[in-house]
Amino acid sequence: MIDYNYVLRNHILTHNQIGNASDKSNTQRCDVCGTFLSSAYALKAHLQLHSDNSKPYTCTLCDRRYSSVHSLRMHEQLHTGEKPFKCEICGKDFSLRATYKTHMFLHSGERPHKCVLCGKRFKLSSSLKMHIRTHTGEKPHNCDTCGKGFSTLGNLRRHQRIHTGEKPYKCTECGREFNQSNSLKAHMHIHTGENLPKYDISVIIYSLS
Incomplete structure (x- = not known):
């Protein structure tokens, strides 16, 4: 009897090789975006992401493409406001x-x-x-400035504020600005007098400095 969970677990672990150019087992490289893949089969599947033929149905309002008429119709509801x-x-x-x-x-x-x-x-x-x-x-999301990789786009955007100096979180009490929401939350306890929750110690020190 086939243990499908075992097969899936091993399949998932192959993804940690994708995008790692230093791994010699990654012999297949996408000529479109430069991503390295672990097999010819994986490369073939990846190339579908770049192929217009795989998504022949185009939205006339925003040019987004879809693989089926049904998917296109569902998308068009975002433009019409239909719910x-x-x-x-x-x-x-x-x-x-x-x-x-x-x-x-x-x-x-x-x-x-x-x-x-x-x-x-x-x-x-x-x-x-x-x-x-x-x-x-x-870590598929890389910083264009320093090259550091991140597992989510949100983490990358938070990191990029270190380079840009952007501080979108502002204290309504004193006007001080922060680049992370957790820093603002920790800072607010100065004004409220409440006990600090278990934030990361670096966040607390930064907010109190």
């Missing part, structure tokens, strides 16, 4: 069925997406995908 999917619990409306289903998890508490490596469960498939990177070590 045919209604939550019967709270009354909120949604334009996409997938978004509606994701919303329903908030009411049910269901976490249908399970990591086969550690068993942790998630409400969103995107959350599971990002979590898997903690096992594989994959």
Whole structure:
């Protein structure tokens, strides 16, 4: 009997080789974006991301492309404002069925997406995908300034504020600005007098300096 979880676990672990040019096993390189892949099969699948033929249906309003008419029609609802999917619990409306289903998890508490490596469960498939990177070590988002890699786009954007000096979080009490929301939260305890929660010590020191 085939242990499909074992097969999937081993498949997931192959992703930690993708994008690592120093790994000699990565002999297949995408000529379009330069990504290194572990096999000819993986390269063929990857090239579909660059192929217009794989997404022949184009939105006339924003030029975004889709692989099926159904996907295109669902996307067009974002432009028309149509929201045919209604939550019967709270009354909120949604334009996409997938978004509606994701919303329903908030009411049910269901976490249908399970990591086969550690068993942790998630409400969103995107959350599971990002979590898997903690096992594989994959960091597909690179800083253009210093080259440091990050597992999520959000972490990359927070890091880039170090280079740009951007401080989007402002204290409403004293006007001081911060580059991270956690720094602002820690700083606010100076004004409220509340006990500090267990923030990262570096964040606390930065906010009090």
